[in-house]
Amino acid sequence: MPTPIPSRTQFVLDAIRHRILTGQLPPGQALVETELAAQFGVSKTPVREALKTLAGTGLVVLSQYKGVTVRMVDADMAREVYDVRLLLEPEALRRAVRRGSPLDAAREALTRADAATDTAERSLANRAFHRALYLPCGNPLLGRMLDEVRDQAALVSAVAWAADPSWEREAAEHREILRLALDGDADGAAGALHAHIASFVRRAFPEPHPAEGRS
Incomplete structure (x- = not known):
């Protein structure tokens, strides 16, 4: 302990x-x-x-x-953190849905995010939403591994939102992920979550064009 x-x-x-x-x-x-x-x-x-x-x-x-x-946030740090999330989080959600785990906490977190009146409140609710999706996966070690990068992912998000707020788009993606999960579509929910995570880091920290940096 x-x-x-x-x-x-x-x-x-x-x-x-x-x-x-x-x-x-x-x-x-x-x-x-x-x-x-x-x-x-x-x-x-x-x-x-x-x-x-x-x-x-x-x-x-x-x-x-x-x-x-x-901690400073740069593109390399952001991609490392989100790479871990891409590898682990969709699979955790897939397992949670296949187990028939209740997702009431995710629904409540989504409601809190929609009703939030400031950035801090909405950020905390969004973190709770993602955790509520992966925590009931049935593998405590997998949950703890995702918890390990949770703060760093939130820091990346905070920096990205400060530069380019994208709450509404992400809220719509969250609703679709939860809908698929509640419908019992494990693969669909996992795929939507993977796309959601990947698109966020791609928008916030785009890969440099191959021609950039050439003299």
Whole structure:
């Protein structure tokens, strides 16, 4: 069993993660322990532990020279993260549908996303929607592997949405994925999810044209 995270550390962890994923702490932003401790009214210890956890999930980077910074997002990083999702997430959904797993949580998350009044709320609801699709796949290890890249995928999304909001298109794709899943079409739902993930990273971080960069 993993060691439970102390409540103060969990509070700081959740707060910093939320600020990163909603753009309040942008990529490259320095995270200073003393400043964060003062903001949250805690000692430096829970802040330090929270930053270590966030480094483990890929949201922040620990550097001997620069200290702690929010992870930068570039095309290579985005494609690596989304490549993992493309390999694992559609298969997890396929298995969940074939098992007849209830998808009430996905339906609820989609409703929350549609009713969201700000970017932060909608982003969190979208993350919950995807997790609700893959978590009931019947393989806890597969679910944990997808959880491992969940924060990094959300960071990529936050950066992409800031540059080019595409909520409505993605919401329509989410509704179609859920419709297919609820109809019991495992392969159709998995295919729609694969197309949804692939099209997002392709739009946000297009492959350079072969002629680009030539002198």
